[in-house]
Amino acid sequence: MVASNTRRVVIEPVTRVEGHGKVTIQLDEAGKVAQARLHIVEFRGFERFIQGRPYWEVPVLVQRLCGICPVSHHLAAAKAMDRIVGGEKLTPTAEKVRRLMHYGQFFQSHALHFFHLCSPDLLFGFDADPAIRNVIGVAAKHRELAVQGVMMRKFGQEIIRITAGKKIHGTGAVPGGVNKNVSIAERDELLREVDQMLAWSRGALKIAKDYTVEHLEELRDFGSFTSNHLSLVRDDGALDIYHGGLRAITADGEKIFDHVDYQEYLNYIMEEVRPWSYMKFPFIRSLGPAAGSYRVGPLARINTCDFIDTPEAEAARREFMAVTAGKPNNISMAYHWTRMIELLHAMEKIRDLLHDADLQGTDLLAKGRRRYEAVGLIEAPRGTLFHHYRVNDDDQVVMANLIVSTTNNNEPMNRAVRRVADDYLSGQKITEGLLNRVEVAIRAYDPCLSCATHAMGQMPLKIDLLDSAGNLLDTRSKGTA
Amino acid sequence: MPERSVILIGFGNPGRLDDGLGPALAARIERLDLPGVRVESAYQLAVEDAATVAACDVVVFADAATDATASYYFRQLEPAADLAFSTHALTPAVVLGLAHDLFGARTTGYVLGIRGHAFNAFGEGLSPQAETDLAAAERFIAERLRRGDFAAATTDDGAAAASVPAYEVELCRTERK
Numbered sequence: 001m002v003a004s005n006t007r008r009v010v011i012e013p014v015t016r017v018e019g020h021g022k023v024t025i026q027l028d029e030a031g032k033v034a035q036a037r038l039h040i041v042e043f044r045g046f047e048r049f050i051q052g053r054p055y056w057e058v059p060v061l062v063q064r065l066c067g068i069c070p071v072s073h074h075l076a077a078a079k080a081m082d083r084i085v086g087g088e089k090l091t092p093t094a095e096k097v098r099r100l101m102h103y104g105q106f107f108q109s110h111a112l113h114f115f116h117l118c119s120p121d122l123l124f125g126f127d128a129d130p131a132i133r134n135v136i137g138v139a140a141k142h143r144e145l146a147v148q149g150v151m152m153r154k155f156g157q158e159i160i161r162i163t164a165g166k167k168i169h170g171t172g173a174v175p176g177g178v179n180k181n182v183s184i185a186e187r188d189e190l191l192r193e194v195d196q197m198l199a200w201s202r203g204a205l206k207i208a209k210d211y212t213v214e215h216l217e218e219l220r221d222f223g224s225f226t227s228n229h230l231s232l233v234r235d236d237g238a239l240d241i242y243h244g245g246l247r248a249i250t251a252d253g254e255k256i257f258d259h260v261d262y263q264e265y266l267n268y269i270m271e272e273v274r275p276w277s278y279m280k281f282p283f284i285r286s287l288g289p290a291a292g293s294y295r296v297g298p299l300a301r302i303n304t305c306d307f308i309d310t311p312e313a314e315a316a317r318r319e320f321m322a323v324t325a326g327k328p329n330n331i332s333m334a335y336h337w338t339r340m341i342e343l344l345h346a347m348e349k350i351r352d353l354l355h356d357a358d359l360q361g362t363d364l365l366a367k368g369r370r371r372y373e374a375v376g377l378i379e380a381p382r383g384t385l386f387h388h389y390r391v392n393d394d395d396q397v398v399m400a401n402l403i404v405s406t407t408n409n410n411e412p413m414n415r416a417v418r419r420v421a422d423d424y425l426s427g428q429k430i431t432e433g434l435l436n437r438v439e440v441a442i443r444a445y446d447p448c449l450s451c452a453t454h455a456m457g458q459m460p461l462k463i464d465l466l467d468s469a470g471n472l473l474d475t476r477s478k479g480t481a
Numbered sequence: 482m483p484e485r486s487v488i489l490i491g492f493g494n495p496g497r498l499d500d501g502l503g504p505a506l507a508a509r510i511e512r513l514d515l516p517g518v519r520v521e522s523a524y525q526l527a528v529e530d531a532a533t534v535a536a537c538d539v540v541v542f543a544d545a546a547t548d549a550t551a552s553y554y555f556r557q558l559e560p561a562a563d564l565a566f567s568t569h570a571l572t573p574a575v576v577l578g579l580a581h582d583l584f585g586a587r588t589t590g591y592v593l594g595i596r597g598h599a600f601n602a603f604g605e606g607l608s609p610q611a612e613t614d615l616a617a618a619e620r621f622i623a624e625r626l627r628r629g630d631f632a633a634a635t636t637d638d639g640a641a642a643a644s645v646p647a648y649e650v651e652l653c654r655t656e657r658k
Contacts, residue, residue, distance in 0.1 A: 049496075049604065064496025070524070116528050135528065136562035136575075139582045147583050154529040168524055169495075 023438055025421045033425055036418035038410075038442065039277055047400040055081050055391045058400075059173050062387070065404075070168065071105035071160055072380035072405075075242075076387040078173035080376030083263075084391050086368025087176025093361030094177035099242050100353045101163035101172060102378070106241060106346040107197070108156020109381035110298075110339050113446045114204055115149025118336050121443065122211045126436050133436075145207075148200045155190075155197055159350065162186045177365040187354055194351050201347045205316055205340040212337045216323070221423070223332040223416035223441035226251035227293065228284060229300035230408070232379050235259065237306030239317075239345065241379035247304045248284055248294060253328050256284055262377040265386060271403065281411050282403060293411035296383025297445065298338035303328040310352070313345035332416050335444045342381075380405045382446050406447045416441040485517070485538035485629055489622070490530065492523040493545050498604050499597030499611040502545040506595060509619050510626065518626050526571045531579035535586035539631060541622065542573035545611075546594030552614035553621060557632070558590035591631055593622055 026035040046065055050058060059078040063070030075098060082088040090098070120133040123142060132140070139146040157167050162182060164170025172178050212219060230248045234240035245259035246268065260268055271280040272289045283292030294300070302321075308314040320337055323329060329338075353359065376387040383405035390399040406413075420441045424434045491507025493500045504522040511520040519537070523530070526542070534540045546554065560581045561574030571579070577590040595618045599608040607615065625631055 061496070064494055064524075112528060134562070136578065136582065139579065143583065146579075150528045150532050150579070150583060153527065154532055157529055168522060 023417055023442075025417075025425060027425075031427065033418070033421045036414065036421040037276060038414045038417050047402060050389075050397050050400045052396050052398075054395050055084050055389070055397055056175055056395075058389070058397060059175070060169060060171055062402075063169060065402075069105060069109050069381055071101055071164065071170065072378060072385050073387070074164065074170055075102055075173055076376040076378045076380075076385050077389075078175065078376065079243075079378060080374040080387050080389050081175035082177075082366075082376070083374035084371050084389070085175045086370055087366035089368070090177055090366055091361065091363040092358045093181055094364055094366070095242075096353055096356055096358045097163050097178045097181060098173055100182065100350065100359065101160060101170075102242050103346040103349045103353070104156045104159025104163065106156075106342060106381050107159070107201075107350065108153045110343040110346070111149055111152035111156065111204070113381075114208070114336070114340060114343070115145060115152070117443055117446070118339075119145065119149070119207070121440050122207065122336065126440055127433055130432075130436070148203070152197060152200055155193055159190060162190065174365070176367050179364065181361055181364065182359040184360060187359060190350075191354050194347075194354065198344075198347050198351065201340075201344045202312070205337075205344050208337045208340040209316070209319070212331075212334060213323075219331055219333040221419075222437070223419045223444065224330055225332075225412075225415045225419055226330045227295050227412055227415070228256060228287070229303045229328055230284075230294040230296055231301040231304045231384060232262075232377065233259070233305050234309075239301055239305035239308045239313075239342075241301070241342075243378075246377075246384075249304050249328060251328055251330055253303075253326075256286065262386070263375050265375060265377070265388075269386075269403075271407075277410070279407055279410050280403075282408050283411075293415075294408070295412045296405055296408040297335065297381075298342050299329065299332075299335045300383065301379060302338040302341060308341075308345055310345050310348035312348055313341050316341045316344060332412075332419075332441060332444045335446070339446070382406060383408050406445075409445050409447070413442055413445050413447060416444070486519070486536070487517060487539045487541070487626060487629065488519045488521065488534065488537040489541045489543060489626070490521045490523060490526070490534075491543040492526055494524055495605060498599040498606070499608055500545050500600050501605075501607065502595045502597055502611055502615055503543045505607060505615055506543045506593070506619060506622070509615070510623065513623055513626075515623070515626050517629070526573065526576050528571065528579065530571070530576045531583055534576055534588050534590070535580040535584035537588055539589050539591070539629075540573075540577065540580075541591045541593055541626075541631070542576075543593040543595065543618075543622070544573075545597035545600070547597060547600070549594050549596035549614075551596070553593060553595045553618035555591060555593050555621065555625075555631075558592055560590070589631070593618060 022039045024037045024039065025033055028034040050061060053061060059074050059081060062073040062077045065073050082090065116135045119138055120135065124133050124137060135146060160170060161167045164172035165180065172180060228248055228250055230246065232240055232244040233247045234244045246262050246265065247258045248256040250256060257268055268285055269282055270285045271282045273280055281289065281293065283289045284294060285292065302317055308317050320329065320341060373390045378385050385405050386403040388401040389397055392398050417438055420437045424437050489507060489510055491503035491505070493503035495501030495504050507520050507522045521533070558574050558577055560578035561572065562578050573590060573592050577588065580586040580588050596614045598610045
């Protein structure tokens with residue numbers, strides 16, 4: 001509810017690929033921030049689109065949810081359908097081919113975010129001219145880095161093409177397994193680039209780490225807040241982005257729950273509907289909506305896991321955790337550092353898997369007792385992704401419920417925006433600095449708002465300052481004076 | 482047979498009705514198996530497409546359009562550098578710009594906008610009107626691809642093609658309610 005005698009600042013970062021979002025900052029009579037909200041217009045209705053379809057089509061259909069990481073939806077749906085056919089205990093070949101697909105996706109997604117979206121903020125600073133604070137600016141001043149980003153993304157896409165059959169509309173994961181293995185020729189094609197990709201991953205991690213350490217005092221408070229963290233962890237507590245149990249910890253590192261079978265997620269996670277937002281707000285049931293929100297994604301994963309099972313990424317994790325003396329790191333901008341730790345981890349895993357002869361195995365499918373309800377859960381690049389389905393005797397999907405990563409991070413992104421507004425908004429003028437910093441804070445979470453339509457609309461980031469009657473007091477768009 | 486290497490990239494989401502016009506055109510052109518013409522499909526354009534485009538002399542980006550006054554339009558593209566707030570996807574002009582800036586390419590780019598009619602729902606298949614417009618667009622571009630002649634192309638509604646600057650090329654502005 002809008003209080004009387006308030007002014008509202010409206011920021012409209014609108015793109016078609018990532019949904020339709022805007023930021024509204026509501027001021028009180030004294031000109032202080034009373035409220036900051038990130039509005040995300042999520043395209044609803046995808047669950048209904050799935051209903052009535054045969055369950056075996058779902059892993060392919062759900063890829064249309066997201067143009068940037070369709071593999072996450074492909075694998076989450078496939079994991080659910082594994083249980084529907086009783087084939088959740090995959091053959092070694094099937095599990096390793098799927099994992100290779102998933103690590104390939106992580107690699108390309110994290111590389112894209114770092115080089116394309118985040119590196120301009122890090123390389124040029126928050127106050128740099130928006131005309132150069134983008135990948136074109138990086139291309140002009142750091143051409144080698146920009147080329148690396150393109151080639152790393154291309155490598156990840158090649159892994160997806162080989163494991164999923166094609167770069168888009170992949171069909172590789174099917175209920176109970178996979179429909180193809182990785183041939184020797186395909187493996188060798190990828191192996192040729194492994195050393196280069198590892199070297200570039202190390203370089204990207206160094207940039208993210210050095211930047212964060214160098215600017216630690218500035219970043220410590222930037223868009224930051226304490227929160228719970230949630231992710232999958234393996235049985236032994238290791239980081240595992242493909243399978244495991246759910247672990248949630250407090251901002252201090254206390255376990256809220258651990259090794260939870262995600263088939264029971266509804267006993268632990270609830271979703272709150274707020275009248276001003278199309279996107280729901282998930283929270284930990286035992287803590288309630290006020291205290292139960294949590295972060296997901298790279299920062300949460302590195303905070304929740306006990307260790308990483310690849311040596312270079314584990315060394316990087318230890319270095320990262322030392323910054324907060326082993327306690328969870330709650331700095332929003334630390335997402336970038338952790339994202340690059342995961343980039344290196346994914347590349348180490350890709351290297352190891354490519355040397356595993358199980359990739360060339362021919363036992364591809366498992367089957368068992370038929371079920372009628374199942375949950376598939378995976379750590380997508382942006383965070384935990386839930387797929388929940390019910391199927392009838394005619395093999396048709398009768399219920400689907402999806403909680404996507406960005407929805408899990410809905411409340412954290414709102415809190416990051418609020419923190420930036422508190423710290424950088426003053427007076428009745430919208431400054432370029434505020435605009436830039438709101439952008440940077442949201443971008444740290446790498447939101448992908450799953451509207452499932454590709455982007456051509458290029459509406460700029462826009463802030464409108466309105467008085468309590470809705471009259472425009474000031475307006476500012478990205479790139480304008 | 483065209484002397485230059487040509488790539489046609491049809492992009493869009495086939496799960497969003499007429500938004501799938503680009504991939505639908507790509508599938509039709511691929512079936513023609515035209516010599517010297519490479520065909521790709523994508524949900525959306527991303528940075529790695531710059532490397533692909535850079536390897537070709539000519540690129541044609543095919544997409545659904547909501548601003549077409551005829552079945553399709555065909556325009557030359559200038560490399561651009563305008564980026565949105567946080568989008569993970571790029572416009573054809575930016576892909577072309579990256580191909581030039583990062584890879585030193587001199588690829589010539591065109592956009593083929595195919596009129597779409599239904600966008601605001603999840604669903605597979607094109608609307609009947611879009612099917613008609615797609616057929617017209619296919620006839621047009623297939624002939625251009627066979628001849629390797631793009632610069633003199635004009636659209637069905639008579640608008641000049643080659644001189645339209647990139648910033649006027651705005652495709653497929655789907656409204657979501």
